[in-house]
Amino acid sequence: MLTLTIEDKQIERIFLDEFHSNKEKFFEFIKLSFDSKRKDESFEEDWSSLEDEIQKGIDSGVCKQSHEEIWDELFKKYV
Numbered sequence: 001m002l003t004l005t006i007e008d009k010q011i012e013r014i015f016l017d018e019f020h021s022n023k024e025k026f027f028e029f030i031k032l033s034f035d036s037k038r039k040d041e042s043f044e045e046d047w048s049s050l051e052d053e054i055q056k057g058i059d060s061g062v063c064k065q066s067h068e069e070i071w072d073e074l075f076k077k078y079v
Helices: 009-018 023-045 047-059 067-078
Strands: none
Touching: 047 067
16 A cells, blocks of 8 residues: 655645546556656667668668768667
């Protein structure tokens, strides 16, 4: 069992107005948000998952840049 004290007025308003004081829904939202954030962070740490997508784009003939040029641009933009 967990007792929750909300001292932040904005969070309290969200809990009361958006979740209608339903603790189960509120905690489910927190859990799903946490899981989603964790997935996003693990994706950001593993750039290798983007390599296949980049290669597909290069192979399509639509893009004139090399794999290395695209990778350098992505690295500059997001790292």
